[in-house]
Amino acid sequence: MSISEETALREPSARLAADTPLDRLVEPLQRIAERLRDEPTRGVPPGADEPLLRTLVAATATVYAAASEATGGEIPLGEGVSTTDALVLACALLRAHHLNPFDLALWFTRGEAR
Template sequence: MSLPELSRQLSDEVDRLVGEGRAAEVGAEDLRRLVSSVVRLYAAANEGADEEVEPLDDDIATTDAVVLATALLKAQDLNPFDLALWFSRSRVAG
């Protein structure tokens, strides 16, 4: 299965689980593996690229994005000051 096909299938499955209120049924290890894989892919795809890829679809709630951003900061033992330093390094205008 190609990555585009897998991506669409995974997106549909996530929408179904969330829509049915069953997101908590996803195991921590599966969730960690998915997020880690996507983070590696996103970073590698943007390294050396002319433009940074927008990471989220327009329908992602701000709260959901902040929940993930906060979890990523905590997972790497970073704080808002560290984030500010990296943010100023970003190629995407804020």
């Protein structure tokens, strides 16, 4: 990862002028998410079936994990993810890999000073 990419990950203001493949993906996804937050009864957009959502979550998780490893730690998500959304996704990810809260606790302390 380049220095400019690392800076963009740590400093949101550096993202304003970016035009990367990820930037081009994020904008339409943000519009979909905003629509779902504004009108949750509308449901997911047409074509957002289980295989597509699995691929989207898997790719996002891989990008986030790679960026976290490259910068030496977690990248704070801030206010962008609601508590409910975070827990729904965390539970789905844990279940998908047959993990439980104990397994999560082992990873949760990863990287903390002892």
